[in-house]
Every structure is written in structure tokens, then in C-alpha cells.
Amino acid sequence: MIELRDVTKRLGTRQILEGMTFAVPKGMNYVLMGPSGTGKSVTLRHVIGILKPDQGSVQVDGQEVPAMDREQLMALRRRMGYLFQNGALINWLSVEQNVALPLEEHSKLGKGEVRDRVHEVLRMVGLQQAAEQFPPSISGGMKLRAGLARALVTQPEYVLYDEPNAGLDPIISHQIHQLIAEVRDRLGVTGLLVTHSRACATECGDRIGIIEKGKIAIEGTVEEMIASDHPLAKAFLGGGSD
Amino acid sequence: MNPFSFTGTALRSRIDSAGFVVDLLVRTVTSLPYLGRRRRFALDMAFNAGVRALPVTMIVAAFAGAILAMQTGIELRRFGDTGVLGTITALSMCREMGPFITGVILAATVGSSMAAEVGTMKVSDEISALEVMSVDPVNYLVLPRVVALAIMCPTLTALSNLVGIFGGSIIAQQNLGVSQSRFWMSAQDALTSSAMLLPKELYVGLFKALIFGIAISVVSCAAGLRATGGALGVGLAVQTAVRNSVLLIIVLGFIVTWFFYFLE
Numbered sequence: 001m002i003e004l005r006d007v008t009k010r011l012g013t014r015q016i017l018e019g020m021t022f023a024v025p026k027g028m029n030y031v032l033m034g035p036s037g038t039g040k041s042v043t044l045r046h047v048i049g050i051l052k053p054d055q056g057s058v059q060v061d062g063q064e065v066p067a068m069d070r071e072q073l074m075a076l077r078r079r080m081g082y083l084f085q086n087g088a089l090i091n092w093l094s095v096e097q098n099v100a101l102p103l104e105e106h107s108k109l110g111k112g113e114v115r116d117r118v119h120e121v122l123r124m125v126g127l128q129q130a131a132e133q134f135p136p137s138i139s140g141g142m143k144l145r146a147g148l149a150r151a152l153v154t155q156p157e158y159v160l161y162d163e164p165n166a167g168l169d170p171i172i173s174h175q176i177h178q179l180i181a182e183v184r185d186r187l188g189v190t191g192l193l194v195t196h197s198r199a200c201a202t203e204c205g206d207r208i209g210i211i212e213k214g215k216i217a218i219e220g221t222v223e224e225m226i227a228s229d230h231p232l233a234k235a236f237l238g239g240g241s242d
Numbered sequence: 243m244n245p246f247s248f249t250g251t252a253l254r255s256r257i258d259s260a261g262f263v264v265d266l267l268v269r270t271v272t273s274l275p276y277l278g279r280r281r282r283f284a285l286d287m288a289f290n291a292g293v294r295a296l297p298v299t300m301i302v303a304a305f306a307g308a309i310l311a312m313q314t315g316i317e318l319r320r321f322g323d324t325g326v327l328g329t330i331t332a333l334s335m336c337r338e339m340g341p342f343i344t345g346v347i348l349a350a351t352v353g354s355s356m357a358a359e360v361g362t363m364k365v366s367d368e369i370s371a372l373e374v375m376s377v378d379p380v381n382y383l384v385l386p387r388v389v390a391l392a393i394m395c396p397t398l399t400a401l402s403n404l405v406g407i408f409g410g411s412i413i414a415q416q417n418l419g420v421s422q423s424r425f426w427m428s429a430q431d432a433l434t435s436s437a438m439l440l441p442k443e444l445y446v447g448l449f450k451a452l453i454f455g456i457a458i459s460v461v462s463c464a465a466g467l468r469a470t471g472g473a474l475g476v477g478l479a480v481q482t483a484v485r486n487s488v489l490l491i492i493v494l495g496f497i498v499t500w501f502f503y504f505l506e
């Protein structure tokens with residue numbers, strides 16, 4: 001369970017988060033939507049402890065994230081995958097080495113097991129042919145999928161997805177949505193997703209929250225949100241969008 | 243703007259960044275146990291740094307040695323004492339010029355690219371990605387770079403010393419009428435005057451180079467790690483890295499010389 005309560009955060013001179021409150025129950029995918037620059041990525045960074053809130057509480061499984069020491073934070077991060085908005089691959093490592101990195105640094109798996117595991121995940125995201133390529137020579141969509149593979153390779157309990165379908169064509173997009181839903185259904189992974197796409201939200205989300213002015217303005221199950229008359233819900237989930 | 247508040251803000255940000263550098267140095271030292279795992283990477287970096295800086299360093303060192311010999315030669319000729327030219331060139335190269343030249347060139351070539359690499363990683367979230375994977379950027383990125391320059395700076399300095407003295411010897415022979423053998427003999431005498439295995443004139447310079455190598459890499463990585471705001475931020479990080487490295491080379495060079503020659 002991920003829970004944010006009344007989180008406020010100021011970055012530079014701007015108040016980005018102002019009373020951000022929501023909860024992600026275990027085994028569910030919670031979708032965060034909202035206009036560009038409203039602090040969606042900033043919110044995800046709070047959950048994994050890269051940023052600390054000015055006020056309010058961020059809890060994972062009842063533990064206060066901002067109060068964690070280094071060891072606890074490392075333990076938390078080992079149970080959590082994070083897909084960065086642009087993939088954030090290490091430039092001088094191949095796709096395969098990038099995905100293997102979290103395993104090589106922490107797990108006690110042998111070389112062969114790491115290889116098998118990496119190739120399995122690369123197959124899941126449809127990147128097995130690109131394993132040997134380097135980030136500067138692959139497309140944005142491929143980077144994103146490699147980032148997704150890296151987030152999933154450690155078999156985390158939680159995954160934070162920052163725009164998992166940005167820059168993907170509709171066919172691959174659809175595959176990725178199915179993968180995210182499958183990861184939840186088969187492995188019981190709890191997900192927090194940021195997306196602008198109606199398809200992504202409805203195909204792999206359970207609950208949707210829409211951010212405005214630094215907090216969740218409207219929230220509900222996918223069905224409720226699609227049926228809602230709220231202007232934000234209409235703008236993000238209405239038939240015309242996407 | 244109020245000049246006091248301006249000075250105060252500027253001062254605070256200087257102190258902040260100095261604190262960050264010192265903290266990074268301490269964290270690098272405490273991550274030394276990881277060196278085994280990062281050994282390959284560190285050696286690769288050292289090799290690349292050496293290859294990149296070698297040609298310029300050698301050219302600059304040769305000319306510096308030649309200039310030293312010329313400048314002192316002009317005066318010595320008036321006293322008819324050009325015989326000590328070898329001594330003077332060798333001592334100035336090994337104690338001061340060799341480490342200084344190597345340090346400045348490494349700061350400009352290798353330090354700047356370290357700041358750019360690390361800075362680019364910072365602004366494109368790669369550093370955050372490492373943290374999220376519980377990979378400490380200090381032992382993963384900074385440690386191998388520091389070790390690389392700690393190896394390479396003294397190595398290149400030793401070569402610069404040699405090439406610089408060689409440059410001086412050519413001038414001595416061509417323009418000041420000091421034979422090669424006489425020049426090298428007096429150079430050798432100067433450097434082996436003490437009975438120690440590694441004479442002081444040599445090891446102080448090499449120690450200086452070691453300090454420079456560590457300082458350049460830590461300062462450059464720190465600048466990269468503090469970069470914010472896209473390509474512009476990376477550019478500023480490179481600028482900061484080179485400026486602070488050169489500043490530190492001068493100041494630390496002074497302190498080391500003072501420590502070994504005046505603190506007795």
C-alpha cells in the first residue's frame with residue numbers, strides 16, 4: 001500500500017504539490033493524470049524517496065519514506081521498480097547491460113541466471129533483438145521499453161511507471177498496457193502510473209486520480225471516471241481525447 | 243540588489259559547493275572497498291585519460307623546459323655560470339612545472355569531460371536511476387574516475403619531467419653552449435643529491451601530482467553531480483569544474499611545497 005497524505009513540496013520558487021493525498025491499495029494500478037508540469041513526476045519521486053516532502057506524509061506499507069535511513073531506503077528500493085519518463089538508461093551500457101545492472105549489483109544470481117532473466121524480460125517488452133545496442137542508437141520508444149525491462153527485472157512488489165507509453169505507436173502501446181495489466185494480475189504487483197493517454201488509463205488502471213493545482217482534484221474507479229461529468233475527467237477521459 | 247545580501251548569497255553558495263566537494267571526497271574514500279569491483283572500469287578510464295592528455299602534455303612540457311632553460315640561461319650567461327643549467331631545469335621541472343603543467347592539462351581535457359559526462363547523466367535522470375536501483379553513484383561513477391586520475395596524473399608528470407628536461411637540454415646545447423653530457427650530469431646530480439632511494443626532489447613532485455589528480459577528479463565529478471537544468475547546466479558544470487580545478491592546483495601546489503620545504 002502506497003499512501004500520500006497532505007504532501008506539500010516547493011521547488012525553486014514554485015509550489016508544486018499542495019495537499020497531495022491518495023492511496024494505492026495492494027495489487028492495484030493507480031493512474032495519475034493531469035496537465036503537463038503539475039507535478040506528476042515529482043509525486044513519483046516522493047514515493048521512492050528521491051525527493052522529500054516539505055510537509056505531509058509518504059508511506060509505503062505503513063513505513064514513513066522520508067524518515068528512512070540509507071539502509072531502509074535501499075531495502076525499500078529493492079522492492080520497487082521505477083520507470084523514468086525517458087527511460088534514463090546508462091548511456092555507455094548496452095540495453096542488455098542496462099537491464100542486468102540492478103541484478104548484478106545486488107542479487108546473488110550467477111552470470112547465466114542473470115542472462116536468462118534479462119532475456120526473459122527483454123522478450124516481455126519486445127526488445128530481444130536490440131539487446132546488444134546502445135542507448136544513443138535506439139529510438140525513444142525503445143529506450144522507454146528498455147527502462148521498463150530494467151524496472152521489472154528485479155521482480156519488484158511495486159512499480160512506478162512514468163509515462164510508460166510516451167512515444168510508442170498504438171500497436172506496441174497496446175502490448176505495453178497488456179504487460180502492465182499482466183504484471184499486476186499474475187505477479188500481484190502494485191502500480192502507480194503516470195500517463196496522458198486514455199487508452200493506457202483504461203486498459204491497465206483500476207483507479208484514476210486527476211491532479212490540478214498540486215493535489216488530486218477528482219478520483220474514482222475507471223468506470224466512475226469515464227462516466228463523470230467533471231470537466232477534468234471529460235478532458236482526460238472523454239471520447240475525444242487520445 | 244543590496245550588495246550585502248548579494249555577497250552573502252554568493253558566499254553561501256561557495257561554501258555549499260566546497261562542502262559538497264569535501265563530502266564527496268570523504269564518500270569516495272569510504273567507498274574504496276568497492277575498488278575491486280570497479281577495477282576494470284578504473285583502468286579503462288586511466289588508459290583513456292592518458293591517451294587523451296599525453297600529446298598535449300608532452301608538447302607543453304618540452305616547451306616549458308626549453309623556456310626555463312632559456313630564461314635562466316640568459317642570466318647565467320652573464321655570470322658565465324651556465325654549467326648549473328641542468329640543475330635548475332631539472333629541479334624546476336620536477337618540483338613545480340611538471341606537476342603543474344600535467345594538472346592543468348588534465349583539468350582542461352579529462353576533468354572537463356568528466357564534468358560533462360556526469361553532468362549529462364545528472365540532468366537526464368541517470369543519476370536518479372542509479373539511486374533508485376540502490377547503486378551508489380559515488381562508488382559506481384566517482385570512485386573509478388578518481389582512481390584513474392590518481393594513477394594517471396603522477397604517471398604523466400613523470401613523463402613531463404623527462405620531456406621538459408630534454409627540451410631544456412636542447413636549448414642548452416644549441417643556444418647556450420652546454421654539452422648534452424654536462425647538462426644531464428648536473429640534472430642527475432641535482433635529483434639524486436639525497437641518499438634516499440626515491441629522492442625528495444622527485445617524490446614531492448609526484449606526490450603533488452597525486453594530490454592534483456584526486457582534486458581534479460573529485461572537483462569535476464562534484465560539478466557534474468550538482469548540474470541542473472539541461473544542456474545549459476552541463477555547460478556551467480564544465481566551466482565550474484575547470485575553474486575550480488585550476489584554482490585548486492595552484493593553491494594545493496603552494497601548500498604541498500610549503501609543507502615539504504619550509505615546515506621543518
Ligand SMILES: Nc1ncnc2c1ncn2[C@@H]1O[C@H](COP(=O)(O)OP(=O)(O)OP(=O)(O)O)[C@@H](O)[C@H]1O
Nearest residue numbers: 011012016034035036037038039040041042043085
Ligand atoms: N529539481 C527541480 N527544481 C525546480 N523545479 C523543478 C524540479 N523538478 C521539477 N520541477 C518543476 O516542477 C514542475 C512539475 O514537474 P514534473 O516533472 O513533476 O511535471 P509532470 O507533471 O511530470 O509533467 P509532464 O507531464 O510534462 O512530465 C515543473 O514545472 C518543473 O519545472
Ligand SMILES: [Mg+2]
Nearest residue numbers: 040041085162
Ligand atoms: Mg513527468
